[in-house]
Amino acid sequence: MNAVRPTAPFGRRAVELTAVRSFGEYTVLDVHDPEAPNALPGQFHMLSAEVGWGAGEDGRPWLPRAISFLTSDGEGGFGFLIDSVGPGTDRLTRMEPGERLLVTGPFGNGFQPVGASRRPLLLGGGIGAAPVMAAAEALAKQGTGYDLVLGFRGSEQGAISALAEVATVVTDDGSLGDEGTVIGPLMETANDSTEILACGPPAMLEAVRALAAERGLPSQLALESPMACGFGACFGCAIETKRGTLRLCVDGPVLAGDDLVAVTASGRAGAQ
């Protein structure tokens, strides 16, 4: 992984949706975005549909949605992992190949290289599997060893783990892999030379942060927040940290666990 943050093309561009793939409840949107620079896993793009955005029930969605990529082929091909949880993600998952997305990004800092002689332990929870699976792919291309643990509510969400080359999969209901959360495999796998890279729901990230702090392990946590812009203009994604109030879009979304007092839901439970 490259530590230098790639900058986004200045402006919004229309890109073609080349494929829509379903994995249980999740959807992968594959786009061809030749203007996009190579992005770091953990960076994100702001996505909206070129048509039918604002035409839904209740006049929403209207703002673009911040979405992490799951796959990147280095030549402008990106796969975005979407879980339909509201009007924006619902419209995105109903798109068909040949339609166009409006895209800005990549934005944010992305995961940084792990410390010398540290082995990355990648933890993904739910839709948070996207950036850590992307990080795993990047590490594999570099020939760097890693461990990958993915946790889901059940097999409907966990189906996406089929795309990971090697992963320990756990589910809340035991319908795929062992029953449990990522914390079990974390406890079994972590040792003194582990560095944790994680993305998932706030409760999972808080458990990971607390465990990493307790064991003195460095951690990089990819957080989530509602955002209007993605490039520091709206100040909507502010989060309290030990370094003061930060904008998750430009100062994150990946923050060192040590910078956080606690991971809390930055929006209300269930989102708007």
Added chain:
Amino acid sequence: MTVDFCGIALEHPIVNASGTWDPIAARLAFGDAAFTEFPFSAHVTKTITVETRQGNPPPRLWELPAGLINSIGLPNKGIDRWLREDLPVLSDLPVPLIVNVMGFTSDELARLVTEVGEKTPAVAIELNVSCPNVETGLIVGSDPTECSRTVEAVRGRTELPLIVKITPNSTDPAAVAVAAVEAGADAISLINTLKGLALMPGSDEAWLGGGAGGGSGPAVRHIPFADVASVSQAVSVPIIGMGGVSTGLHAANLIRVGSTLVAVGTESFRDPRAGSRVAAELAAMVT
């Protein structure tokens, strides 16, 4: 389509609305193009206060049908750190700087206006008066007498043009504008956001961490048409019109009803170069 605003020559009539564009963050996201291809003919800063402000607790955004309600809470570094840390960077912008300030007392506002006049290359100062006067409890921008006192108190502190930003949350924005101009304002900008409340689903509690918020975007677009029209009939100073502008046609309409400049705000969140696009669409309509 060069335009004169208070004696300042601008390349085109499209500026940014205060608090909707951060050039320093944009350069981090987009690289130097965010400066060299700056989308606006002048940069209006986010509101600067005397003290550092962290802003309101999250959540800060509520998506509307065609717009949003925000409750950001004016986070900023405070004037001292802004002058030291941000101003040197903003001075590299290829366009003139308009500095937006807000004081909670007339002494605070006097200090801000004096320091911006003396220590910055600003070509104008915009007064955010959508705040309560802590001494009287009145919202300055809603009350002609309060607005008049506020502008009078700072008029003598600078020779820079003073722009007073009027709130639409009053019964008579034109009366407030007249009071501001009689007290020495050189220009009026409007509208600020419309007060609104997003409810937590199934509850009477506010969704946003700061309580009530301000609505913006296309959802409010027709309100500035009425407010700019009434203000432009009441005063003869230049007007910066704004509210829901997302195309050149919307900007042209605001100019038709009396705006000299037009600000783009919320649309920039969706399209970072909306300012350039609106300016180009407007130029194509005029020529």
